Amino acid sequence: MTVDKHVDAPELEVDSVSVAYGDLVAVWDASLELRAGSITALVGRNGAGKTTLISGVCGLLPLRSGSVRLLGEDVTEVPPWGRVPRGMSAVQEGKRVFRDLTVRENLLLGLRGNRVKRAQFDSALAELYDRFPILGERRDQRAADLSGGQQQMLAIGTALASRPKVLLVDEPSSGLAPVFVDVVFECLERLRDEGMAILLVEQLVEEVLGGIADEVIVLERGRVTLRDAAANLSVDDVARGIYSS
Numbered sequence: 001m002t003v004d005k006h007v008d009a010p011e012l013e014v015d016s017v018s019v020a021y022g023d024l025v026a027v028w029d030a031s032l033e034l035r036a037g038s039i040t041a042l043v044g045r046n047g048a049g050k051t052t053l054i055s056g057v058c059g060l061l062p063l064r065s066g067s068v069r070l071l072g073e074d075v076t077e078v079p080p081w082g083r084v085p086r087g088m089s090a091v092q093e094g095k096r097v098f099r100d101l102t103v104r105e106n107l108l109l110g111l112r113g114n115r116v117k118r119a120q121f122d123s124a125l126a127e128l129y130d131r132f133p134i135l136g137e138r139r140d141q142r143a144a145d146l147s148g149g150q151q152q153m154l155a156i157g158t159a160l161a162s163r164p165k166v167l168l169v170d171e172p173s174s175g176l177a178p179v180f181v182d183v184v185f186e187c188l189e190r191l192r193d194e195g196m197a198i199l200l201v202e203q204l205v206e207e208v209l210g211g212i213a214d215e216v217i218v219l220e221r222g223r224v225t226l227r228d229a230a231a232n233l234s235v236d237d238v239a240r241g242i243y244s245s
């Protein structure tokens with residue numbers, strides 16, 4: 001019998017990545033793997049390097065060393081816009097939506113930015129409204145008039161326009177009331193259950209361990225200090241990882 005060696009291959013392989021701002025190295029030698037149908041949470045205190053790592057992985061910041069493989073292909077030298085059609089999409093921190101545009105206009109920009117063909121706009125929008133009914137109901141309203149949780153859903157919906165296999169999400173709970181955090185996390189869990197590989201930067205350690213994460217990576221002063229299945233970890237373990245150095 002022939003065994004397909006790609007069956008268990010990770011969707012994303014980040015190998016010994018370092019990222020610097022000039023002389024300041026903010027991430028040292030970080031490695032991680034994302035598998036289909038899983039959520040990996042990246043935790044660490046403020047300034048640990050979480051956003052820097054995610055920016056290096058999606059190509060917004062150049063790597064000082066190391067490599068990134070996406071669906072088996074080395075994309076280390078591929079610019080961020082070239083990674084999107086290859087299957088990677090990112091949601092940056094702070095609900096990056098265009099507040100003065102309507103929900104529909106925001107989603108259309110996402111479709112255009114992701115090079116979806118014009119003839120497919122209607123079906124792609126219908127798919128997004130199906131996934132997020134509240135966005136469908138409010139399609140003609142300005143994004144500024146949505147709640148924080150709905151704006152975060154819109155940001156995620158825009159990132160989904162390219163039908164990514166790998167989704168990087170930077171602190172989607174930031175600034176949200178707990179009820180909206182639940183809604184956003186449910187949305188991420190649904191995407192995971194549909195087979196997406198998700199890297200989630202998150203400060204809410206209890207929520208991360210309480211169900212949403214399959215794997216947890218702790219980053220401290222730019223270095224990975226702990227990496228394990230969420231089921232094997234307690235909040236204290238993670239706190240020790242964060243405060244060990």
Ligand SMILES: Nc1ncnc2c1ncn2[C@@H]1O[C@H](COP(=O)(O)OP(=O)(O)OP(=O)(O)O)[C@@H](O)[C@H]1O
Pocket residue numbers: 021024026044045046047048049050051052053
């Ligand atoms: N544009 C920049 N120029 C120079 N240094 C930066 C820049 N952005 C971040 N840093 C530094 O890099 C380090 C890592 O910052 P980063 O934003 O990645 O941390 P973080 O873990 O995402 O923090 P937070 O949870 O506060 O968002 C910090 O020391 C920060 O001061």
